[in-house]
Amino acid sequence: MKKYFxxxxxxxxxxxxxxxxxxxxxxxxxxxxxxxxxxxxxxxICVDKGNIEGVEEALIENYIEYKIA
Structure with a gap:
């Protein structure tokens, strides 16, 4: 399953x-x-569901706002 940032x-x-x-x-x-x-x-940006946590951590560390769909 894919998730969208x-x-x-x-x-x-x-x-x-x-x-x-x-x-x-x-x-x-x-x-x-x-x-x-x-x-x-x-x-x-589209990632596999299993990569969500890694992407979230990286974006939060860099102060980037996003939504997940």
């Missing part, structure tokens, strides 16, 4: 991508799914 800006997506890549976690950049009627940037 959604950000408010594209620049945060690419900043997060660099952080996730350094951690050696597999990911994909994909179009953002619709979430609760809110508008987010056009792309997000």
């Amino acid at each position: 959604v950000f408010h800006t594209t620049s945060l997506v690419f900043k997060s991508e660099k952080i996730i890549k350094k951690c050696g976690i597999d990911y994909e950049i994909v179009p953002t799914p619709k979430l609760d009627g809110h508008v987010y940037c056009g792309v997000c």
Whole structure:
């Protein structure tokens, strides 16, 4: 099962991508799914469900805000 890390800006997506890549976690950049009627940037980061904790830790350490879908 895949989970999506959604950000408010594209620049945060690419900043997060660099952080996730350094951690050696597999990911994909994909179009953002619709979430609760809110508008987010056009792309997000998709990871396997088993990698959620690692990604969350890395983003929190770097003070990056996100939502999980």
